[in-house]
Amino acid sequence: MNCCNNPKVFELSNKKLCKEHFSEYFESKVFKTISQFNLIDKEENLGVALSGGKDSLTLLFILSKLAAKNPKIKLHAICIDEGIEGYRNKTIITAKEFCKKNDVPLDIYSYEKEFKMSLDKMLKTLDIKPCTMCGIFRRYLLNKKSKELNFTKLATGHNLDDEAQSIVMNQFKNNLMASARLGPISGIKKNRAFVPRIKPLYLCSEKEVATYAFINGILDDFTECPNVVKSYRAQVRDMLNNFENNNLGTKNAIVNSFLEILPELKEKYKFGEAGMCKECGEVASKDKCNACKLLDRLEKAKTNS
Amino acid sequence: MEIKVSYDRNQGGKKMELDENATVKNLLEKMNINPVTVIMSRGNDIILENEILKDKDEIKIMSVISGG
Numbered sequence A: 001m002n003c004c005n006n007p008k009v010f011e012l013s014n015k016k017l018c019k020e021h022f023s024e025y026f027e028s029k030v031f032k033t034i035s036q037f038n039l040i041d042k043e044e045n046l047g048v049a050l051s052g053g054k055d056s057l058t059l060l061f062i063l064s065k066l067a068a069k070n071p072k073i074k075l076h077a078i079c080i081d082e083g084i085e086g087y088r089n090k091t092i093i094t095a096k097e098f099c100k101k102n103d104v105p106l107d108i109y110s111y112e113k114e115f116k117m118s119l120d121k122m123l124k125t126l127d128i129k130p131c132t133m134c135g136i137f138r139r140y141l142l143n144k145k146s147k148e149l150n151f152t153k154l155a156t157g158h159n160l161d162d163e164a165q166s167i168v169m170n171q172f173k174n175n176l177m178a179s180a181r182l183g184p185i186s187g188i189k190k191n192r193a194f195v196p197r198i199k200p201l202y203l204c205s206e207k208e209v210a211t212y213a214f215i216n217g218i219l220d221d222f223t224e225c226p227n228v229v230k231s232y233r234a235q236v237r238d239m240l241n242n243f244e245n246n247n248l249g250t251k252n253a254i255v256n257s258f259l260e261i262l263p264e265l266k267e268k269y270k271f272g273e274a275g276m277c278k279e280c281g282e283v284a285s286k287d288k289c290n291a292c293k294l295l296d297r298l299e300k301a302k303t304n305s
Numbered sequence B: 001m002e003i004k005v006s007y008d009r010n011q012g013g014k015k016m017e018l019d020e021n022a023t024v025k026n027l028l029e030k031m032n033i034n035p036v037t038v039i040m041s042r043g044n045d046i047i048l049e050n051e052i053l054k055d056k057d058e059i060k061i062m063s064v065i066s067g068g
Helices: A019-036 A054-069 A088-102 A111-115 A119-125 A130-148 A160-172 A206-215 A232-246 A250-268 A290-304 B024-030
Strands: A008-011 A016-018 A044-049 A073-081 A106-110 A153-155 B002-007 B010-017 B038-042 B045-047 B058-063
Touching: A008 A019, A008 A206, A008 B045, A016 A019, A019 A054, A019 A206, A044 A054, A054 A073, A054 A088, A054 A206, A073 A088, A073 A111, A073 A130, A088 A106, A106 A111, A106 A130, A111 A119, A111 A130, A119 A130, A119 A290, A130 A153, A130 A290, A160 A232, A160 A250, A206 B038, A206 B045, A232 A250, B024 B038, B024 B058
Parallel strands: A044 A073, A044 A153, A073 A106, B002 B058
Antiparallel strands: A008 A016, B002 B010, B038 B045, B038 B058
């Protein structure tokens, strides 16, 4: 079954869609996700984590449409420049151009300025998996800067593939507590130390996001981070993609079944008030946050080298 | 027939020989690419797996996977 006689750009399990009908389908899916999980209120100072990649650009593009119809929703993009030569410098140019064109304010924060060292230099100093190091500092900065900018929430471009990978990774590592922090919205508790995060693209696959970005002229080059090939996540991602190719709907099934048990997981692993890092004042499960612990290790490695 | 394919960092494109009436699906199989991980275009238009290729076609295959 097809939508109309125009050339088709996407194939769903039961029909093929043209450019116009696919865009309608995709936007409707995102707006339904926002409404189903109460991701955005009528009045928000909404931060958008922007990397300049397809997911975050598509997210900002659709949220701009939402904000245009709802003047009490204010958008503000923030970008983290980790310092990945040959990759991030290019996506930041795209992010800047996109924000200028769409009239969205953008603030950029770099590891070099905030931590006195780029990610490339950190990886030469300390033998640690790139995505682990990068993730700790990126999450730290996103939360810290979101508070400074008084965001009511922070929207991220996480999609269905990201979530399916996280669920399976946590399962493989016997870490259900980490899964209890997943879902389309996190950090909802009244905790001023942590800005709630929302994932409006939660039910959209990577292929859907890339198709939408391409046909709407948002982006036509989907270069991935050079560090990702080394990650555990990349292994799970490739396994799931092979499975999806042989068994259509696998990733949807993983996420939908997870959503059914998520309320029980959240109940089982209730998170109390987050602690505070004695060094920087950011969120910490013990007396020191992961970012400060990692900075200590970097400093020690630098001194010993 | 001969087509020109660019894929990710191989942006200059490489020439490939395919049977007459070969489809995009045949091309992906020949290149050992999982269709879940890419989108394909001819010129500015997206094409699907069942699209029949023509001699001298220039096809761009874009990897959509990301995340670290």
